Amino acid sequence: MVMGKPILSLDQGTTSSRAIVFGQDGRPLSVAQRELPQIYPAPGDVEHDPEEIWQTQLACAREALARAGLSASQIGSLGITNQRETTILWDKATGKPVANAIVWQSRVSAPVCDRLKAQGHDSLIRQRTGLVVDAYFSGTKVVHLLETIPGLRERAAKGEILFGTVDTWLIWKLTGGKLHVTDVSNASRTLLFDIHRLDWDDEILAILNIPRVMLPRVVDSSGVAGQTDAEMLGAPVAIAGIAGDQQAATFGQACFQPGSAKNTYGTGCFLLLNTGDKPVPSAHNLLTTVGWRIGGKTTYCLEGAVFVAGAVVQWLRDGLGIIRKSEEVETLAASVPDAGGVFVVPAFTGLGAPHWDPRARGGIFGLTRGTTAAHIARAAVESMAWQSADLLGAMEADSGVKLSSVKADGGASRNNALLQFQADLLGVPVRRPRVQETTALGVAYLAGLATGTWNSLGDIEKNWVLDQEFTPATTAADREKLLVGWRKAVGRTLNWAE
Numbered sequence: 001m002v003m004g005k006p007i008l009s010l011d012q013g014t015t016s017s018r019a020i021v022f023g024q025d026g027r028p029l030s031v032a033q034r035e036l037p038q039i040y041p042a043p044g045d046v047e048h049d050p051e052e053i054w055q056t057q058l059a060c061a062r063e064a065l066a067r068a069g070l071s072a073s074q075i076g077s078l079g080i081t082n083q084r085e086t087t088i089l090w091d092k093a094t095g096k097p098v099a100n101a102i103v104w105q106s107r108v109s110a111p112v113c114d115r116l117k118a119q120g121h122d123s124l125i126r127q128r129t130g131l132v133v134d135a136y137f138s139g140t141k142v143v144h145l146l147e148t149i150p151g152l153r154e155r156a157a158k159g160e161i162l163f164g165t166v167d168t169w170l171i172w173k174l175t176g177g178k179l180h181v182t183d184v185s186n187a188s189r190t191l192l193f194d195i196h197r198l199d200w201d202d203e204i205l206a207i208l209n210i211p212r213v214m215l216p217r218v219v220d221s222s223g224v225a226g227q228t229d230a231e232m233l234g235a236p237v238a239i240a241g242i243a244g245d246q247q248a249a250t251f252g253q254a255c256f257q258p259g260s261a262k263n264t265y266g267t268g269c270f271l272l273l274n275t276g277d278k279p280v281p282s283a284h285n286l287l288t289t290v291g292w293r294i295g296g297k298t299t300y301c302l303e304g305a306v307f308v309a310g311a312v313v314q315w316l317r318d319g320l321g322i323i324r325k326s327e328e329v330e331t332l333a334a335s336v337p338d339a340g341g342v343f344v345v346p347a348f349t350g351l352g353a354p355h356w357d358p359r360a361r362g363g364i365f366g367l368t369r370g371t372t373a374a375h376i377a378r379a380a381v382e383s384m385a386w387q388s389a390d391l392l393g394a395m396e397a398d399s400g401v402k403l404s405s406v407k408a409d410g411g412a413s414r415n416n417a418l419l420q421f422q423a424d425l426l427g428v429p430v431r432r433p434r435v436q437e438t439t440a441l442g443v444a445y446l447a448g449l450a451t452g453t454w455n456s457l458g459d460i461e462k463n464w465v466l467d468q469e470f471t472p473a474t475t476a477a478d479r480e481k482l483l484v485g486w487r488k489a490v491g492r493t494l495n496w497a498e
Helices: 048-066 109-119 122-129 140-149 152-157 168-176 203-208 245-252 311-320 328-334 373-399 416-425 436-453 457-463 474-494
Strands: 009-013 015-024 026-035 076-084 089-093 161-164 180-182 217-219 222-227 238-244 261-265 269-276 287-294 299-308 343-345 361-367 406-409 430-433 466-470
Touching: 009 048, 009 168, 009 436, 015 048, 015 436, 015 466, 026 048, 048 168, 048 406, 076 168, 076 245, 076 436, 109 122, 109 140, 122 152, 122 168, 122 203, 140 203, 152 161, 152 430, 161 168, 161 238, 168 238, 222 287, 222 311, 222 457, 238 245, 238 361, 238 436, 245 261, 245 269, 245 299, 245 436, 261 373, 261 436, 269 287, 269 373, 287 436, 299 373, 311 328, 311 373, 328 373, 328 416, 343 373, 343 474, 373 416, 373 474, 406 416, 416 430, 416 466
Parallel strands: 009 076, 076 238, 180 217, 261 406, 406 430
Antiparallel strands: 009 015, 015 026, 089 161, 222 238, 261 269, 269 299, 287 299, 343 361, 430 466
């Protein structure tokens, strides 16, 4: 067998930038990672410095190549996967950002969403984009910037200002400003993209008063979009894979068949179900989204998004101070047999699917004199599984598909107790693969399919290897009893903030 060239994967996430070099067997040859500082200008607002996104990502790319002992000319291509919906506007002439990036978690554009709903635009937007009108998505973040920075809309209308999600920003920087593109999966998260016609929607752009000239060109998720500037990595490298992080993880988990699903336990939790070549509208507040497009053929997904999952562990560390390092949470949570009737609802920035309540706020319920830090830690970890169970119920109702298992990935999926609890709640096996860096791996696959490291989806499926399967150990009656407490706790957090 001819050895395919290794692929460089750039994985720009919410809390860190990473680069991983993957071999043909889908295993990492090297990894480099840098933390990305968070900026919190006001409660519910989250920002990043776009230059820091770029500098940390470029440094990781160079470091990963060096650690793998490879030069840029020895890799087949590179793929870029990214925190989605995070919004960057920059000056086309200077390449300088006009403001900090508004992060997907930020609620700063909630007033714009309220206005759109009051004007009765939500059903049109829902039907065209597959999304709900919520501050989570990029479109209203763009409106917020255009409305609050003096003179910006006029400059944008003249073509002087460019919009991009993080993939677009990185590609612009990597190509020295030659390429302003995004892929269908990222475009489908902007609130500006018609997922049926697969093009920017002029009617929605008019409603939001966003000049079309700001928007990037939309390309396939797999295919050579262009080349990096030689000075970036030492030689030009083909940019051949682009996908939002959750779509990339779904691809990396080899969820190629309609009805296959994965759940990522990262900063947030994201459950995606492959629905094949047709978008499935949701009656249960899920999102209909583009999974990927390869050779002009589009795959769609249903998605449920939980805003705070692994971030709850950071809060235990930084906010409450009950652990010193994130890794300590597993031991602390395991020191008690259960959460002692305690529920943590981590609605720090509102609740995502299936509630979509930007005014929900977090709460801890069921506290008694016997409650300890360990009970709170356990309830916080379990909140990831509870929220994911809510998503799965909505997904099965929408799709009419009863899932036979769920594949798990993301940082918190290393926690065995969490995955066991998840299997107990869902009533189906939860399967964790050997390579858990599925986001970076997925976009490496998309890039390598375009440049010959892999020739087919079948090649990729062979690389998926089970690490551990967690099977349900509770009865349906026990599950239902537990769910009553969780639903009661969630109900108390809804519509809390004014």
